[in-house]
């Protein structure tokens with residue numbers, strides 16, 4: 001059962017262990033890829049559970065909430081709405097594990113402000129972990145067009161996809 005789940009998932013290796021994304025998450029990411037020249041950035045939150053001490057499984061990726069400000073090169077979430085989401089998923093037993101957003105480039109890398117924003121969230125301790133996940137969805141076919149990293153107080157460290 002456990003192995004079957006993982007073969008369907010897309011798995012990345014981080015310093016904190018495996019980071020596994022469900023097919024449902026990938027479908028959400030794909031639906032917000034900035035395929036057209038007019039597509040605006042999108043983003044949302046990542047919810048899941050700690051399968052064992054060395055595996056985080058991301059089960060749900062939410063989309064932009066009401067109140068989010070979206071342009072071609074920026075995504076500004078409504079943090080109040082996002083905090084409501086965190087409370088709602090927590091009741092269902094799913095932990096807030098990080099954020100995702102899109103970039104209009106094939107193989108995305110985080111901007112300095114991307115890292116700063118997540119580091120600030122980490123500092124506000126609305127989470128149960130000592131790292132947060134950062135996912136950036138590029139325009140290349142997924143999962144090749146994904147950036148995944150772990151953000152800690154020490155910085156932002158890229159995770160590598162298992163082939």
Ligand SMILES: [Zn+2]
Nearest residue numbers: 103110111114
């Ligand atoms: Zn960005």
